[in-house]
Amino acid sequence: MAHQIKTFFFVKSKDDHNRIVKIDFKDVIALESNLNYVVIHTFDKQITSLISLSEISKFFVNRVEFVKFQRSFIIAVDHIKMIDGMSIYMKGNIQLTVGEFYRRDFRTFLEEHIITKSGARIM
Secondary structure: OOOOOOOEEEEEEHHHOOEEEEEEHHHEEEEEEEOOEEEEEEOOOEEEEOOOHHHHHOOOOOOOOEEEEEOOEEEEHHHEEEEEOOEEEEOOOEEEEOOHHHHHHHHHHHHHHOOOOOOOOOO
16 A cells, blocks of 8 residues: 555544544644643634643644744744744634744745845844
């Protein structure tokens, strides 16, 4: 059987009486840790599931479209609207601050994706 890239996943939705809901990776804006739960932010809804961020991150760790720049969030780089210093503004009115531990990775990410005048410093 050929290896296929997964385009979706299933989780039990606390808000939907623990029914199993399908979520397309492309619709995920961010995953946010909330105590023992993860809130999955998508374009049209938020799904709360009884799973830790570290458990669900196993499904996102090898996907280049998702990054972790803060302990409580995994974000989809395609849905970043703006960066102001160490603040990241996402679609869906989600805002987070880059954590101290993740700043080196964040700077590397910016250096790889920003277009600036030669020699200009980004931060």
